[in-house]
Amino acid sequence: MDYTTKGFVALIDVLGFNSFEHKKQLSVVELITHFVDDLLPKMSQLRPEQYQRWLSAPITMAYSDTIVIAFPLNPERRIAQDAFYWINTIIGKLQALFLLDGILLRGAVGYGELHLWKYGVFGSAVSDVKDEFESTDWSGVHYGTRACSIAANWLKYKFDNDVEDKRTVPGTNLSLLYTNFIPWSVPFKENTRTNQLRMVVPWPQEIALVCTVENIILENSPTPSTRIHNAVEPLMSSGNKELVKKGINTLEFTDWFFNKYPDFNIVPEIRGQLPPMDLI
Numbered sequence: 001m002d003y004t005t006k007g008f009v010a011l012i013d014v015l016g017f018n019s020f021e022h023k024k025q026l027s028v029v030e031l032i033t034h035f036v037d038d039l040l041p042k043m044s045q046l047r048p049e050q051y052q053r054w055l056s057a058p059i060t061m062a063y064s065d066t067i068v069i070a071f072p073l074n075p076e077r078r079i080a081q082d083a084f085y086w087i088n089t090i091i092g093k094l095q096a097l098f099l100l101d102g103i104l105l106r107g108a109v110g111y112g113e114l115h116l117w118k119y120g121v122f123g124s125a126v127s128d129v130k131d132e133f134e135s136t137d138w139s140g141v142h143y144g145t146r147a148c149s150i151a152a153n154w155l156k157y158k159f160d161n162d163v164e165d166k167r168t169v170p171g172t173n174l175s176l177l178y179t180n181f182i183p184w185s186v187p188f189k190e191n192t193r194t195n196q197l198r199m200v201v202p203w204p205q206e207i208a209l210v211c212t213v214e215n216i217i218l219e220n221s222p223t224p225s226t227r228i229h230n231a232v233e234p235l236m237s238s239g240n241k242e243l244v245k246k247g248i249n250t251l252e253f254t255d256w257f258f259n260k261y262p263d264f265n266i267v268p269e270i271r272g273q274l275p276p277m278d279l280i
Contacts, residue, residue, distance in 0.1 A: 007056075007072040007114045008083075009125040010091055011133040012107030012141060014098070015246065016235075017065035028065055028103060035067075035094055036060045043090065058090060059116060067094070067107075070114055070121050079150060081158075081165070081177065088180050091141050092206035099207065099231045104139035104250070108132055109201070111147035137187040137242075138249035139232070142198040151181060151199050169205070172263040179205065179261060187249045204228065204257045208264040225265050228254045 014028055040060055059070040071087055073079065087109060095105050110128030114121060129144035136142070143151065157163070158177075167176045182202050185195040207224035222230065228251070235247030258265040 004113060004115045004123070005072045006112065007070060007125060008087055008109055008111050008147060009071065009114060009121060009123075009129075010067075010069040010087070010107060010109045010141065011126070011129055012067045012069070012091070012094070012105050013134060014065040015104040015106050015139050016243065025065075027101065028098075031098060031101060031103070032062045032065075032067060035097060036062060039093070039097070040069075040090070043093070059121070061120060067105075068121060069094075070116055070125075072114055072116065079154060081154060081180070084151060084154075085176060085180050088201050088203075089206075091201045092203040095139075095141070095201070095203040096206040099228065102231050102234070104231060104235075105141070106133070106136050106139050107141045108136070108144050109141065109147050110144040111150050132188070135188050137189050137246055138253060139246065140184075140186070140250065140253060141201040141203065142184070142186045143200070144198075148199050155181060169263075174261060174263055182257075184253060184256075200253075202257065204254050205261065205264040208266060221267050223265050223267055225254065225258050 017025065017028060020028070040058060056072040056074055059072070061068045061070075069090065071083070071090075073083075091107075091109070098105050108129035110125045110130075112124030112126075112128055114125045115123045124146075128146045132144070158165075165175065165177050168174055169176060169179055179202055182200050183197055184200040186198045186200065187195050204224060207227055232247045232250050235243045235250075238244065
């Protein structure tokens with residue numbers, strides 16, 4: 001692997017990693033390893049054909065608590081809305097995986113030139129967000145200025161040409177377009193910049209698509225909103241003003257999200273009959 005192309009790159013890290021005790025840091029590393037070695041390859045193999053037309057298989061690297069996911073464009077270097085859907089799905093599932101273990105992520109997605117080699121990735125796609133992916137004051141992932149510009153240009157083309165997309169999110173009547181191009185005033189730390197309107201990854205919807213043992217054996221299993229509130233609670237009760245602010249900003253976004261898209265704030269149902277299992 002040593003080539004240059006155009007594409008997107010996500011830079012994501014764990015909120016408060018340096019304050020974790022050693023055991024919890026090891027748990028984070030295990031989750032990152034599980035995602036990189038097991039989940040992402042399976043997701044790439046199963047990705048719908050429409051994603052394959054626009055993006056090559058994602059390439060993932062990890063450095064301590066920082067996760068780098070490169071999304072190279074295919075040789076044609078064309079972009080459609082499906083590229084954003086695929087990026088949102090990958091990152092959203094990553095955030096859901098960590099949140100279910102009580103770990104919050106933050107980061108940014110850049111666009112531009114990507115130079116990929118065996119020791120890492122660099123280029124203008126990284127430069128687009130490298131100075132700000134750690135500067136946000138919440139748990140969330142947003143698109144950088146160049147990546148947002150690409151999305152805005154695509155949306156302008158859609159509206160100028162009256163392009164209609166009737167596809168919906170599985171299990172809902174919500175338009176994929178409506179749920180994936182979400183503008184939000186992203187909160188940045190006061191010593192870096194003020195809030196800025198950006199397109200953000202709609203990660204709370206992935207919490208709704210996760211089925212856990214709790215959904216099977218408990219009558220009153222928690223809603224996605226409750227899961228997120230529970231994960232953010234340690235920040236809120238930390239006594240650290242900076243962490244409390246991050247928690248408030250995170251809950252402000254998620255509460256807004258579920259108010260706008262109440263179809264996602266539900267407990268997943270088990271449908272059909274589970275297969276028989278031989279007891280050991």
